[in-house]
Amino acid sequence: MTTLGICIPTYKRPDFLIRCVLSALEAAGGRPIRIFIADDSMDDTNDAAYAKLAQWSNQIVIHRNARNLGIDDNIQQAVDLCDCDYAWIVGEDDSFMSDSVRRVHDALQGATHAFVFANYAYVGDDDNRRLGQALDVPDGEMPGFEFVSKSLWAAGFIGACIVDRKRWDATSTAPYKGSYYTHVGRICELLAGTGDVLPARIIAEPCVANRVEGTDTFTWKRDSYGVFFGFCAMCNAVTRQCPSLSGASMQAAKVMENRYGWLTLRLAMRLRSERGYDVEQYRRYLSRHTENGLKRFAFYVISVSPPWAFQPLVSAYRRMRRGAA
Template sequence: MAMLAICIPTFNRAAQLKANLTHLADLLSRHDVEVHVSDNCSTDDTGAVVASFRERSPRIFYHRNATNVGMDGNFAVALGLANTPYVWLLGDDDVVSEVTLGGVLELLADETYDLILLNGGHPDPDRGRVQGEPSRDFHDPERLLVELGWHATWISSLVIGRRLLGAMDVPTYDGTYFSHFIALFGGMAAIGQPRVRWHAPSSFHPSHLASFSWTRRVIEIFATRWSQAVRAIPGPYSAEARQACIRAHGVRTGLLTMVGLLNLRAKGGLDLAEVRRHREALAQCSPCPWPLIVAIAAIPQSWLGTVRRFALRLRRPPSPEAPPAPAEAVETARFPFRQTALDRLTGDHARSAER
């Protein structure tokens, strides 16, 4: 039996899935890995796309839901499709390199882990979205929540062992938009001292076909619903650890920093009504003071080009001769993963809205 199954939830994204399966089919010819596709009742030609690959590879499997069970529901279905010791939950538009796949298989062959948490976001192994966190083992779920919990929202970062899968109750959190995350940390709390490996090299990256459809819901999803999800994790996580995780997502992704909010305002995803509606959550998730958030939401569209250029200038690390930069600029410079495309800021979770 294969050691690893790559499980891909998808919905109406045949082009992205085809590109991904083309790449994976080549890898399957050299590695003993299964690929399972969970189709959330797509209305495009997803089924035909997968069928064409199944004719070439017996290691590619296809499941179609009778009805659309929603994003969280399809995550749960995908996780249950394989019987392998490990399951890698992969976004349908995330690309895995052969070097990465070989490295993950080496890890699984040498040790027994409950979870391998993978860095990702860039084809260069040294340029993943998580910077400054060397590869290491974790045994304390609370420490993992504080230091890297924010990154575990990206479904493609998760290679989950059978013991942890058995402790995860994904269906209970259906409709939260973060069911996989809540169940993951709830399962680790149930185990007590899980064995987790953080793998620092960037191991996957969005393909050129990656897309983002949540622009007008970013504040709702990644402020209000995100903070609710972290608080919903079962287990003895401290209030301080939960708050640290809540804040880390907005800061480390850059989504709710000054520059991130300016990008969101430019794309039409931020206005005064939205920030007022989610004021409490924004106070927990964003490093920006409330008056600055309101000011950004009120900036006329015609001014945004000038304001964004000024904000980007603040992000540049100062030269040795320059005076100290403002605190916001220093904080941003510490975390260099700052691309303007919202799908790169939020990771694959946001691109999976209907999978």
């Protein structure tokens, strides 16, 4: 039997962690999955959660890191703990859709794919409001070059990523260190293979709920633009590491930038309203990457303005988007 492990990097959010693990167990439908938790908390914040989870399953492996690794390295740690055939990475604040783990476990039986993309749904801060889904693609295989060039952005959400555990060990973390996207770079290496670019297996029906609203949604928000530009750095590294994917990875960077509008004033105002953008980020990133002087000045003004000044505009924009949907 092909085995599946759920790999969860965690940090001081016990309520989310409990919900994530219980949703995985419920969605497994009795399939023999294991759960691997890499705890970066460095204290006893999650102890009560672990005691509660132990009542539900004896297939949960908990590893307390000897030092704080940070989110990117802790993702790698969570996969390193896994001794199953496939490792499914997921964030502690995400939850599994009904029956999704069973569906994936069944689909993996006899599978030979190096990378499986599990589609996901966007949900509101109450988890019940479904706002859409990541990819609108059919179930089945997608050529690896096509996946990287058009859809690599979607693999930035770790809950979408299921990797062949043994082949994962043949990839390297070093080229992607500090990018926030080490796992995506390693996935590109998986798809690059040793010869022809390998296909990605797509599971089209959403498997994980990705919460995209709420002030505590993104653990990396204090360095929002570092995350954005980190994706570009990761794509540049893929170009060097995987010549067969060089064109695809450069296209992936363009798709990512256009999708999220990194260099738009609208995004800067939204991030500032959520305290996800400040003058330090302006100096580190936008002042150097904005050629237009007037726009550069606008980015600066936004970075030093009080967050509350933009909150009404952001709320109005979200209401308009919901009405349009």
